[in-house]
Amino acid sequence: MKKIMKTTTGTYHGVMDHNHVDFLGIPFGYGRRFKRAEEFSIAKFGPNEVNKLHYAVHQGIQPMQEQALNRNDIISFGENCLNLDICTPDVEGKYPIVIEFYGGGFLRGGNYSKQMSWLNHQSVVHVTPNYRLGLFGWGAVDGGDTNVGLSDQLMAIQWVVDNASSFGGDVENVTLVGISAGAKSIAALMSSNAPVMDRIQKIILLSGGVQTIRDLKTAQKVSEQICRENNIKSTKDLFNLTDDGLQIVQQRALKDHVATNWFGPVIDDDLISKDWQDKLLKRVKKTRFKTIISAGSNELGTYKDMSISHLEKDVLPDLFGKNAEVLKEKLLQKTYSKSDFVKMLGLAMYALPAKRLADLLVQNSDAEVYCNLARVFEGQHGGILNYLNKPVSELNIDYRKNQQYLLNLLFDFIATGKPYAEEIKYEWPLFDDDRLILELEPDDLKSVSIINQRYPQDLPWQSYKL
Structure with missing residues (x-):
C-alpha cells in the first residue's frame, strides 16, 4: 500500500498500522501569540521543499496546557502547535472524512491522545487537528485577535478540504465530531461567518452545543481577572511572558476554580456575529447539513462528592x-x-x-x-x-x-x-x-x-x- 502523500504543506511518508496509514504531526498553520492562525507555507523554506520527503511518524508539538509544566513529560508543548494527525485506510481511496475536535474545557487536550479511538482503523479517514487552548487560543487580550482557537480550527478544516484527495478522503462527505469543548467549538463554527463551513455535510455533538458562545465583555473580564490575580497591570502585558510564564499565570488564577466555562468562542462581529442564530439557520437551510446531538442523563454526577456549600457558593x-x-x-x-x-x-x-x-x-x-x-x-x-x-x-x-x-x-x-x-x-x-x-x-x-x-x-x- 502506498504510504506517501503530497499536500499543500509538503510531501509526507506515513507508517502502516492495522492495515491503515498513519501520518502524524502534519503542519497546517503557524501560531503566533494572541494572533489568528497563518497558513503554513512550505515555499518559505525554499523551492525544493515542496518535493522533499518528510517522515510523518512522530507526534507534533502539542498545545500549551498545565501538562506542559511537567518537565519529565516526553511530549513537546508550545504555542506553534498547529499540526494534525491522519489515519486513512488508503491514500488512493475515497473514504468519508471525520474531523475530530477534542474536548477539555478549552484548557487541555491535543492530538497526542485520541479521544475518539472508536474512529481509528475503520472505513473512514480520521483527522485530528490541534487548536490552541486557554488564554493562548481563547483569551481576549488588548492588542490581540479574537477567536484565535476558532481560527486554528477553521484553518485545519480548510487544509482537509484542500488536500482530501491526497490522503484518500471524499471532500463531498465530511463530518465534524467533538466531545464537550470540541462539540461546543463545532456548534460555534457552524454558527460562524466562515465560508468553509458550507463544505460540511454532517456534525456529531457529544455533550456540547452553542452555550459557550459569549459576549466580548465577558471574555475580556476573564482575561482581566487572570491579570488581577497575578498583579499584572494590563492584558497587553501578557504578550511579554514566555509560553511557560503565561501558562503559570493562567494556572495560578484558575486554581481552586471549576473553570470549564471560562473560555470559549466570542461574539466579535467578525467570525461570530450577534445574530449567530440566524447565521446557523441560514447555513442549515443552504447546505442541509445533518446533526446528531447527544447529552448524558446526569452529566455532572461526579460532583456528588462535593459539599452542597461548595456547590452553591463556588461551583455554581x-x-x-x-x-x-x-x-x-x-x-x-x-x-x-x-x-x-x-x-x-x-x-x-x-x-x-x-x-x-x-x-x-x-x-x-x-x-x-x-x-x-x-x-x-x-x-x-x-x-x-x-x-x-x-x-x-x-x-x-x-x-x-x-x-x-x-x-x-x-x-x-x-x-x-x-x-x-x-x-x-x-x-x-x-x-x-x-x-x-x-x-x-x-x-x-x-x-x-x-x-x-x-x-x-x-x-x-x-x-x-x-
Whole structure:
C-alpha cells in the first residue's frame, strides 16, 4: 500500500498500522501569540521543499496546557502547535472524512491522545487537528485577535478540504465530531461567518452545543481577572511572558476554580456575529447539513462528592457567572437535595442546551436532527465516549452487542447521513414534531418521546456571563 502523500504543506511518508496509514504531526498553520492562525507555507523554506520527503511518524508539538509544566513529560508543548494527525485506510481511496475536535474545557487536550479511538482503523479517514487552548487560543487580550482557537480550527478544516484527495478522503462527505469543548467549538463554527463551513455535510455533538458562545465583555473580564490575580497591570502585558510564564499565570488564577466555562468562542462581529442564530439557520437551510446531538442523563454526577456549600457558593458561579441565580431559580424547586442540585447543574450545562439547539434547528429550518440521551456510565459527562471506546473484551457480556449497534448507527450516519442498524432493523428516529430521541442504556437502545418535557423558554443562550 502506498504510504506517501503530497499536500499543500509538503510531501509526507506515513507508517502502516492495522492495515491503515498513519501520518502524524502534519503542519497546517503557524501560531503566533494572541494572533489568528497563518497558513503554513512550505515555499518559505525554499523551492525544493515542496518535493522533499518528510517522515510523518512522530507526534507534533502539542498545545500549551498545565501538562506542559511537567518537565519529565516526553511530549513537546508550545504555542506553534498547529499540526494534525491522519489515519486513512488508503491514500488512493475515497473514504468519508471525520474531523475530530477534542474536548477539555478549552484548557487541555491535543492530538497526542485520541479521544475518539472508536474512529481509528475503520472505513473512514480520521483527522485530528490541534487548536490552541486557554488564554493562548481563547483569551481576549488588548492588542490581540479574537477567536484565535476558532481560527486554528477553521484553518485545519480548510487544509482537509484542500488536500482530501491526497490522503484518500471524499471532500463531498465530511463530518465534524467533538466531545464537550470540541462539540461546543463545532456548534460555534457552524454558527460562524466562515465560508468553509458550507463544505460540511454532517456534525456529531457529544455533550456540547452553542452555550459557550459569549459576549466580548465577558471574555475580556476573564482575561482581566487572570491579570488581577497575578498583579499584572494590563492584558497587553501578557504578550511579554514566555509560553511557560503565561501558562503559570493562567494556572495560578484558575486554581481552586471549576473553570470549564471560562473560555470559549466570542461574539466579535467578525467570525461570530450577534445574530449567530440566524447565521446557523441560514447555513442549515443552504447546505442541509445533518446533526446528531447527544447529552448524558446526569452529566455532572461526579460532583456528588462535593459539599452542597461548595456547590452553591463556588461551583455554581464558576460555571454560570451572573446567570447562576437565574438558572437556580428557574430549574430548581424551593427545597432541594444535593442530588437535585447536581442534576440541575448537568441539566443547565449540557442536557438543556442540547435540547434547545435541536429545537432551534428543527422548528426554524426543518433540519435533519437526531438526538440521544445517554445513560451509559451513569449518564455522566463523557460516558458515551467511554462506552464507545471500551474494548469489547472489557465490556459486560450483556453490553457488547449494544455497543456494536450504536457504532453501526454512527458509522452509517457518517457514511450516508441516515443512521440505521441493519442487524436489528433499528432506525434512529428524527427529532421532529413527535420529539423522539434515542435513549441509550448499557444493554439497550430504544426510541422515546420527550414531547411532554417542559423547560422555561426565557433562559439565556449564553451559559457563562460576567
